[in-house]
Amino acid sequence: MSCRYIQFDFVIDLEILLNNKSWYNLRMKKLLSASIAMGTIALFAFAIISENTYESNVYAAPTSIPQENQQGQTTSNGIKVEFGVPSKVYATELTPVKIKVTDANSGANLSHVDWAIVVKDPHGNVVYKTTTGHSHMGIMDFNVAFPIGGENIISLTSSSIGSKMMGMDVPLMARTHTMSSGDLMTFEKDAENNFGSRTFEYPVYVLPQKQTRVLDGSEKGTTVNVELATSSNEIIAGQPTTLLLTVTQPNGDMLTHPDALISVRKGTYKVSSSAEAGDPMMPMNGAYHGHVGQMSYTATFPSAGNYIVNVDLNSLPVSNYQFGHASVRFNVLASDSSGETAATMKTAANHIDILGLESPFYSPNGINVKTGTTLTFDNVDGNFHTVTSGTPESGPDGKFDSGLLASGQSFDVKLDKPGKYDYFCTIHTTMRGTITVS
Numbered sequence: 542m543s544c545r546y547i548q549f550d551f552v553i554d555l556e557i558l559l560n561n562k563s564w565y566n567l568r569m570k571k572l573l574s575a576s577i578a579m580g581t582i583a584l585f586a587f588a589i590i591s592e593n594t595y596e597s598n599v600y601a602a603p604t605s606i607p608q609e610n611q612q613g614q615t616t617s618n619g620i621k622v623e624f625g626v627p628s629k630v631y632a633t634e635l636t637p638v639k640i641k642v643t644d645a646n647s648g649a650n651l652s653h654v655d656w657a658i659v660v661k662d663p664h665g666n667v668v669y670k671t672t673t674g675h676s677h678m679g680i681m682d683f684n685v686a687f688p689i690g691g692e693n694i695i696s697l698t699s700s701s702i703g704s705k706m707m708g709m710d711v712p713l714m715a716r717t718h719t720m721s722s723g724d725l726m727t728f729e730k731d732a733e734n735n736f737g738s739r740t741f742e743y744p745v746y747v748l749p750q751k752q753t754r755v756l757d758g759s760e761k762g763t764t765v766n767v768e769l770a771t772s773s774n775e776i777i778a779g780q781p782t783t784l785l786l787t788v789t790q791p792n793g794d795m796l797t798h799p800d801a802l803i804s805v806r807k808g809t810y811k812v813s814s815s816a817e818a819g820d821p822m823m824p825m826n827g828a829y830h831g832h833v834g835q836m837s838y839t840a841t842f843p844s845a846g847n848y849i850v851n852v853d854l855n856s857l858p859v860s861n862y863q864f865g866h867a868s869v870r871f872n873v874l875a876s877d878s879s880g881e882t883a884a885t886m887k888t889a890a891n892h893i894d895i896l897g898l899e900s901p902f903y904s905p906n907g908i909n910v911k912t913g914t915t916l917t918f919d920n921v922d923g924n925f926h927t928v929t930s931g932t933p934e935s936g937p938d939g940k941f942d943s944g945l946l947a948s949g950q951s952f953d954v955k956l957d958k959p960g961k962y963d964y965f966c967t968i969h970t971t972m973r974g975t976i977t978v979s
């Protein structure tokens with residue numbers, strides 16, 4: 542199937558939307574001016590809501606997987622998601638992830654689908670999260686570096702654009718539809734494909750950190766291959782970790798009798814080294830020596846974070862390949878014993894982060910506060926959302942409404958009456974949360 546990558550956007554007058562508190566009372570016709578724009582950013586996705594009751598089941602692929610990843614696909618009620626990563630994925634290495642959403646019957650891409658991705662490491666920690674994105678052509682490719690080896694989970698939530706927004710018609714071209722010929726302009730045979738919101742989960746088997754570099758030797762015209770690997774799925778701070786160094790010739794054969802100085806640094810601070818600075822006449826004095834080009838070095842990384850492993854290599858007169866001297870810096874990542882690699886997100890008791898399309902949508906999703914507390918919602922996602930009291934089923938109840946919140950904007954609400962308050966996003970109706978006031 543051929544796909545033409547045409548960007549087709551409805552351009553909305555943002556000024557009207559953002560300045561008019563009752564923007565959704567205006568007719569869509571006044572707000573939308575249909576135009577074809579090549580290569581522009583999607584703006585319309587935030588202004589569209591479906592009146593359908595959304596499904597939000599999780600479709601999980603089988604969890605027993607080999608160490609080499611296979612291309613996967615999942616079909617649920619006519620929606621097919623194709624998923625692909627390289628067969629071998631290494632921790633900390635930037636990895637391309639390919640995702641495509643199609644109509645299961647025709648195989649054609651679905652247009653105008655909102656989507657978000659969450660990556661969970663083997664401990665269940667969220668290690669990567671996309672902003673809520675919009676796909677014109679059903680293609681949702683992205684890159685991620687998995688910090689920890691083992692079975693990681695990629696969770697994709699995709700959400701269709703329906704025919705109604707707050708009771709008003711959405712133009713046909715802006716709805717999710719099956720592109721009958723793979724072309725946004727030709728979908729007459731199957732004009733609408735409003736499948737709601739669905740979450741698909743895929744396991745990705747990630748191998749321990751391994752990095753390979755090709756270095757220029759100081760001898761003219763020579764190169765040498767250096768591989769740094771760990772045997773465990775993660776480097777845990779405070780525990781001794783063995784680093785394996787393998788040195789090979791350009792033809793791939795093992796390079797015999799190399800000397801190596803290995804040092805581990807965090808910033809400018811030297812954590813450990815295989816030898817102290819040597820005699821200037823014998824610069825590799827005290828270095829590790831590998832008879833067959835393989836050396837191991839055990840270091841303890843004191844805390845979680847990024848480290849530099851510096852390797853200085855020399856060939857010796859008895860080596861089977863003369864490259865002179867070469868050096869390289871590797872970046873490695875250490876995590877603490879629970880697998881946390883980044884500072885944990887701290888949320889004050891009266892702050893709620895708007896995360897976007899992926900569960901838990903609003904964090905914390907349920908919150909208990911005392912009467913009279915002012916709550917602040919921060920939109921930390923990259924897309925527009927609302928905080929609107931009520932439920933998607935019965936609509937806004939008028940108690941509070943943020944209107945459209947752009948990325949980085951916040952909304953304050955003070956609740957003086959005890960009770961349970963439901964709220965939701967009028968753009969992505971799977972996004973909902975509750976506030977309990979007592």
Ligand SMILES: [Cu+2]
Nearest residue numbers: 926966968969
């Ligand atoms: Cu939203």
